[in-house]
Structure formats: structure tokens, C-alpha cells
Amino acid sequence: MKKINVAIDGPAAGGKTTVARLLATKLGLIYVDTGMMYRAVSWQALQDNCNLDDAESLGKLAEGLDLRLEADAGSGCRVYVSSKDLTDLLHEPEINVVVPKVAAVSLVRRDMVRRQRELADQGGIVMAGRDICTVVLPDARLKYYLDASLEERTRRRVKDLESSGHKVTFEEVKEQLAKRDYDDSHRSDSPLIQAPDAKYIDSDNLSALEIVEIMIQDYQQALSEV
Numbered sequence: 726m727k728k729i730n731v732a733i734d735g736p737a738a739g740g741k742t743t744v745a746r747l748l749a750t751k752l753g754l755i756y757v758d759t760g761m762m763y764r765a766v767s768w769q770a771l772q773d774n775c776n777l778d779d780a781e782s783l784g785k786l787a788e789g790l791d792l793r794l795e796a797d798a799g800s801g802c803r804v805y806v807s808s809k810d811l812t813d814l815l816h817e818p819e820i821n822v823v824v825p826k827v828a829a830v831s832l833v834r835r836d837m838v839r840r841q842r843e844l845a846d847q848g849g850i851v852m853a854g855r856d857i858c859t860v861v862l863p864d865a866r867l868k869y870y871l872d873a874s875l876e877e878r879t880r881r882r883v884k885d886l887e888s889s890g891h892k893v894t895f896e897e898v899k900e901q902l903a904k905r906d907y908d909d910s911h912r913s914d915s916p917l918i919q920a921p922d923a924k925y926i927d928s929d930n931l932s933a934l935e936i937v938e939i940m941i942q943d944y945q946q947a948l949s950e951v
């Protein structure tokens with residue numbers, strides 16, 4: 726079967742991971758979570774006590790990082806740095822705070838985009854992030870912008886955090902998501918925007934499965950046109 730790439734962008738906690746993972750499983754594609762790549766760079770920067778205002782050092786750190794992604798049935802995408810499995814450490818609050826700053830550094834982005842394009846080169850990839858449709862894979866056959874209201878995204882994120890043992894309030898999570906979205910959409914390099922040719926999906930009133938069904942229909946249509 727011919728394999729095509731699917732690109733998904735959207736704000737934090739908009740359901741990209743759940744949808745991309747499910748879609749990849751159903752279609753036998755490989756899910757690549759690019760947010761985890763920026764999180765891994767941020768984790769290493771914190772480990773090394775890196776000055777987060779020093780773009781050049783952050784760029785060097787990103788370039789030298791022994792970063793590996795592996796498809797996984799549970800999380801969908803496991804992340805290793807120097808063979809250490811960081812997957813379960815990368816959603817900690819201190820990473821959430823620094824990641825937009827690290828991800829705004831052009832030297833870091835240049836290296837991550839290079840790695841992402843290499844991963845997508847083989848085809849058959851579902852790649853999710855903020856600039857996948859606009860910058861990383863502008864020629865992807867299927868492109869989506871997965872959105873949801875801030876209230877709904879906050880509800881989902883609170884549920885995830887509570888189930889992993891974190892004590893949080895609705896208001897604090899809402900404020901953090903809004904701040905991260907603001908930073909991601911207002912940076913000068915590759916801000917989060919909807920690509921003009923990406924299909925907009927509002928997930929407020931759609932389940933992950935319903936969204937995946939829309940995407941599978943598009944995928945089958947696209948395959949018949951290749």
C-alpha cells in the first residue's frame with residue numbers, strides 16, 4: 726500500500742496526541758510527537774543548568790543531543806536521550822514552563838525541523854506539533870488544524886494531570902495553557918497558525934474517534950488519488 730504523510734497542528738491540549746496515536750494505530754502509520762522533541766531539549770537544558778537566554782548554547786545543545794524517537798503501542802511515541810527513556814518525565818510542570826522559550830530559539834528549531842523531515846522522509850508518518858503544516862511538511866498530503874476552546878482543553882488537561890497524581894486547580898491550568906498558546910503563537914520563528922490549506926477541526930463536540938473517522942475517510946480518498 727502507498728503511504729502518505731499526515732500533518733496535524735494545533736494549540737496545547739487540543740487532542741493532537743490522542744487523535745494522532747489512534748489514527749496511526751488504525752492505519753498502520755508511525756506517530757511522531759514533535760512536542761516531545763522540544764520537551765527533550767528543554768529537559769537537557771534544565772539538567773545542564775543552561776542559560777535559557779543564550780540562544781547559541783541552546784542551539785549547540787540541540788544539535789549535539791543524542792535524541793531518538795520510537796513508536797510505541799502505549800504512549801504512541803517514546804523519547805530517548807542518550808538511551809535514557811524520558812517519556813514519562815517530559816510533561817512535568819517545570820518543562821511546560823520552559824519549553825516555549827526553548828522552542829522559540831531559531832537554532833533549536835532549525836535542528837529539530839531537520840530531524841523531523843528526516844523522520845518523515847520514508848512516508849507513512851502522522852506528525853503532530855505547531856508548525857508541521859506550515860514549515861516542517863508543507864507538502865504533506867493531509868493537513869489538519871485541530872482546535873478546541875480553552876475551557877474544553879483545560880478540562881481535558883486537568884483530568885490528565887489528576888489521573889497522574891498532580892494536584893491542580895482549573896484556573897491555574899487554564900492560565901498556563903493560555904500563556905503557552907500565547908507564546909507559541911506570538912514568537913517570530915514558525916508561530917502556531919493554521920496553514921491556509923489545512924482542514925480546521927473543532928474538537929469541542931467531537932470525540933477522538935469521530936475525528937479519526939473523518940481523517941481515515943480523507944486518507945482513503947487521498948490514497949485513491951495518488
Ligand code: C5P
Nearest residue numbers: 737759760761763824825828854855856
Ligand atoms: O505538543 P506539546 O504541548 O507537547 O508541545 C510542547 C511545546 O513544544 C509547545 O508548547 C511549543 O512551545 C513547542 N513545540 C513547537 N513546535 C512543535 C511542537 C511543539 O514549538 N512542532
